[in-house]
Amino acid sequence: MKVYLAGPEVFLPDAKATGHRKKEICARFGLIGLFPLDNEISGTMGERGASVSRWIFRGNTAMMEDADAVIAHLTPFRGPSADPGTVYELGFMAARGKICAGYSNRRCSYIDRIARAASVTPDNGGRTDLDREGHVIENFGLPDNLMIIHALEEFGHPIIVPEAAPADIWRDLTLFEKCAEWITRQGSRAVTANAASR
Amino acid sequence: MKVYLAGPEVFLPDAKATGHRKKEICARFGLIGLFPLDNEISGTMGERGASVSRWIFRGNTAMMEDADAVIAHLTPFRGPSADPGTVYELGFMAARGKICAGYSNRRCSYIDRIARAASVTPDNGGRTDLDREGHVIENFGLPDNLMIIHALEEFGHPIIVPEAAPADIWRDLTLFEKCAEWITRQGSRAVTANAASR
Numbered sequence: 001m002k003v004y005l006a007g008p009e010v011f012l013p014d015a016k017a018t019g020h021r022k023k024e025i026c027a028r029f030g031l032i033g034l035f036p037l038d039n040e041i042s043g044t045m046g047e048r049g050a051s052v053s054r055w056i057f058r059g060n061t062a063m064m065e066d067a068d069a070v071i072a073h074l075t076p077f078r079g080p081s082a083d084p085g086t087v088y089e090l091g092f093m094a095a096r097g098k099i100c101a102g103y104s105n106r107r108c109s110y111i112d113r114i115a116r117a118a119s120v121t122p123d124n125g126g127r128t129d130l131d132r133e134g135h136v137i138e139n140f141g142l143p144d145n146l147m148i149i150h151a152l153e154e155f156g157h158p159i160i161v162p163e164a165a166p167a168d169i170w171r172d173l174t175l176f177e178k179c180a181e182w183i184t185r186q187g188s189r190a191v192t193a194n195a196a197s198r
Numbered sequence: 199m200k201v202y203l204a205g206p207e208v209f210l211p212d213a214k215a216t217g218h219r220k221k222e223i224c225a226r227f228g229l230i231g232l233f234p235l236d237n238e239i240s241g242t243m244g245e246r247g248a249s250v251s252r253w254i255f256r257g258n259t260a261m262m263e264d265a266d267a268v269i270a271h272l273t274p275f276r277g278p279s280a281d282p283g284t285v286y287e288l289g290f291m292a293a294r295g296k297i298c299a300g301y302s303n304r305r306c307s308y309i310d311r312i313a314r315a316a317s318v319t320p321d322n323g324g325r326t327d328l329d330r331e332g333h334v335i336e337n338f339g340l341p342d343n344l345m346i347i348h349a350l351e352e353f354g355h356p357i358i359v360p361e362a363a364p365a366d367i368w369r370d371l372t373l374f375e376k377c378a379e380w381i382t383r384q385g386s387r388a389v390t391a392n393a394a395s396r
Contacts, residue, residue, distance in 0.1 A: 011333040012332075013332065015334075053340060053348065057352070060345065078331075078333075080276055080277065081282040084279040084343045085346075087285045088286070088288060088289040089289060089345065090289065091292075093293070095291070096293045130211065134210075135368075138209070138251075144282065145282045147258065147286040147287065150256075154255070170331075
């Protein structure tokens with residue numbers, strides 16, 4: 001089974017090293033990890049005149065179409081929510097019926113992070129469910145926006161969060177490994193089901 | 199044609215009023231606007247014991263499946279990027295082959311917003327392409343993450359941004375109207391193509 005490795009590690013200065021570690025974990029479980037930056041290693045610019053960013057988009061899209069599953073790294077990135085590129089990819093994979101798994105290396109709920117990011121003030125007319133901009137904060141006790149959290153539940157495995165945040169939230173792959181292990185079990189079941197139906 | 203109205207206005211204290219205005223604009227162009235909170239107005243809790251957030255997720259997913267197109271409101275929300283719920287939905291609609299349009303009421307590029315949100319310091323070892331957390335800032339001159347921007351280009355119409363930000367970035371529907379107008383023209387073309395192929 002091929003697994004698309006979605007996550008903000010593409011933005012790490014040592015992105016390729018982290019991608020390599022993810023692919024090694026996948027290989028240990030009999031999975032083939034597809035890491036976005038592999039397109040840069042082996043690819044050519046393709047269509048003449050296409051911008052670099054469009055070429056990356058097309059490479060990622062082709063990888064997603066090729067994959068059977070996605071493991072989305074959803075640790076909040078540059079704000080209270082997950083990396084938007086990863087979130088887009090989760091939506092894409094969910095809609096294509098791929099197996100969806102994901103993890104976050106932070107434990108706290110979305111509403112806790114917003115309260116920290118934008119304190120509730122009396123300017124809000126005394127309402128305590130509004131953020132600094134006057135937007136209602138969804139309060140479902142979930143780790144992120146409900147579309148992300150329930151997509152994982154409905155199209156794969158519920159989001160996995162740590163007992164306590166690891167020392168390096170961007171590079172710790174303990175929960176990534178749990179996702180890979182779970183996906184492998186889905187693959188085995190699919191193979192068994194296919195064999196039984198013959 | 200039915201159009202799914204994705205955007206952070208569901209978090210406005212006057213969410214339903216803004217949704218109503220969007221639906222009126224759609225109706226003027228002969229489109230049927232599907233607004234997420236309509237599920238709350240007319241729906242029942244459905245499956246017994248399902249949590250409210252899961253019920254909202256399923257309602258939104260059913261609306262997306264019913265729609266022919268999406269207009270995604272992508273004004274940066276609680277950080278440098280668009281609302282993650284909206285981004286998830288854009289990915290979902292793109293993967294289902296629906297017509298995708300979207301707008302942002304801010305003009306500046308993604309990299310400009312990150313520089314403001316997390317200043318570049320000498321702690322980054324003098325690198326100027328890293329944010330406060332040490333992540334590389336993608337510098338393609340785009341208004342948001344490249345997956346979002348190119349998805350609109352590839353699966354519909356490029357993102358529409360204003361000449362200057364309107365007074366009320368959360369409620370101004372000038373660019374929403376442009377998206378609705380463009381979608382209507384796609385519908386007309388589709389009808390013409392169908393007629394020609396008969």
